[in-house]
Amino acid sequence: MSNIVYIATSLDGYIAREDGSIDWLMEIPNPDNSDYGFSIFLERIDGIVMGRNTFETVLGFNEWPYPKSKPIFVLSNSLNVVPGNLSAKVEIVKGELKSIIESLKHKGMNDLYIDGGKTIQSFLKEDLIDEITITKIPILLGSGIPLFSKNNLELKFEHAETVVHNNILVKSKYLRKR
Amino acid sequence: MSNIVYIATSLDGYIAREDGSIDWLMEIPNPDNSDYGFSIFLERIDGIVMGRNTFETVLGFNEWPYPKSKPIFVLSNSLNVVPGNLSAKVEIVKGELKSIIESLKHKGMNDLYIDGGKTIQSFLKEDLIDEITITKIPILLGSGIPLFSKNNLELKFEHAETVVHNNILVKSKYLRKR
Numbered sequence: 001m002s003n004i005v006y007i008a009t010s011l012d013g014y015i016a017r018e019d020g021s022i023d024w025l026m027e028i029p030n031p032d033n034s035d036y037g038f039s040i041f042l043e044r045i046d047g048i049v050m051g052r053n054t055f056e057t058v059l060g061f062n063e064w065p066y067p068k069s070k071p072i073f074v075l076s077n078s079l080n081v082v083p084g085n086l087s088a089k090v091e092i093v094k095g096e097l098k099s100i101i102e103s104l105k106h107k108g109m110n111d112l113y114i115d116g117g118k119t120i121q122s123f124l125k126e127d128l129i130d131e132i133t134i135t136k137i138p139i140l141l142g143s144g145i146p147l148f149s150k151n152n153l154e155l156k157f158e159h160a161e162t163v164v165h166n167n168i169l170v171k172s173k174y175l176r177k178r
Numbered sequence: 179m180s181n182i183v184y185i186a187t188s189l190d191g192y193i194a195r196e197d198g199s200i201d202w203l204m205e206i207p208n209p210d211n212s213d214y215g216f217s218i219f220l221e222r223i224d225g226i227v228m229g230r231n232t233f234e235t236v237l238g239f240n241e242w243p244y245p246k247s248k249p250i251f252v253l254s255n256s257l258n259v260v261p262g263n264l265s266a267k268v269e270i271v272k273g274e275l276k277s278i279i280e281s282l283k284h285k286g287m288n289d290l291y292i293d294g295g296k297t298i299q300s301f302l303k304e305d306l307i308d309e310i311t312i313t314k315i316p317i318l319l320g321s322g323i324p325l326f327s328k329n330n331l332e333l334k335f336e337h338a339e340t341v342v343h344n345n346i347l348v349k350s351k352y353l354r355k356r
Contacts, residue, residue: 011312011335011352012326013191024332124318134189138335138352140302143328148190152320154202157189159316162348164340172348174189174316 001110002130003049003101005120006041007147008169010137014144015117020057024139028168036135036165042067047109052076054116055090059083073104073112075119097126121149127176132157135171179288180308181227181279183298184219185325186347188315192322193295198235202317206346214313214343220245225287230254232294233268237261251282251290253297275304299327305354310335313349 008025009015016022048066055074058065066072072090082090093100104112114123123129157174164170186203187193194200226244233252236243244250250268260268271278282290292301301307312325335352342348
């Protein structure tokens with residue numbers, strides 16, 4: 001049972017520009033049109049947890065970037081209604097993080113993909129992340145939306161694996177050491 | 179002719195705790211008592227540039243951590259006197275970064291090791307860094323002194339090499355792409 005982060009950041013730790021854009025990520029040369037293991041990762045997970053911000057960003061995409069078979073849980077105390085065409089796969093969840101996770105695990109959602117900066121930070125604040133894969137993009141953005149926030153807990157991890165893709169992307173996987 | 183950063187950070191990008199301590203770095207198991215290539219790196223460089231903060235921290239160490247043969251340049255507009263036993267190898271430099279670097283290069287200081295958080299940030303703000311090696315320590319500190327600061331320039335790099343030491347440390351070298 002794992003809560004898993006799988007994300008790309010700039011060398012200075014940003015997941016997007018201040019305005020949310022990820023052009024710097026999309027313009028990385030990708031001659032083989034590879035997803036660098038993302039679809040294999042998605043097969044492992046039972047569901048996806050994200051915040052309202054990420055959900056609304058994803059709603060604006062032309063294509064739904066997650067597998068249609070995986071349920072989405074949107075953490076939001078303000079949202080109440082899911083857009084009609086998504087109501088079968090998206091559920092709004094409210095309340096305390098620990099009890100949300102517990103009830104999801106009871107539903108068989110053992111391995112959860114935790115997505116979105118704020119959501120990841122809330123999970124880290126309660127030591128609820130078990131695995132982090134970070135892909136480093138060779139750029140300093142200078143400003144943006146950070147993956148990690150100040151005043152998170154001190155948390156030790158074990159290095160599990162590092163893979164370099166196309167001599168550009170450095171993808172490292174870490175497991176929480178408890 | 180390169181200005182080079184060679185540094186370790188936590189996964190969340192800190193080079194030290196808020197109080198400057200690096201106990202989390204020192205306690206990483208190191209059964210072979212390796213320096214992970216640091217002494218080989220030092221052979222390459224002609225001199226070391228650091229700020230007053232780093233210089234004063236290093237003065238407090240039991241042992242001088244840099245090779246005795248390499249001259250040290252301390253960037254400081256307030257310091258005037260170097261402690262007597264160090265005056266042969268330490269020089270205080272003042273003024274604008276670009277002209278300091280130019281005059282050091284004229285003295286044959288082609289490859290400079292740029293050390294200390296604030297100094298590295300000032301160099302990055304003027305796009306004066308040519309090479310960065312970052313060793314990632316598998317810990318989230320939650321707070322501390324960051325390697326990178328907000329409002330630095332956007333700067334693209336090329337990935338040169340990644341080496342994993344002891345299945346713990348991920349050391350990646352990047353070259354500025356101009």
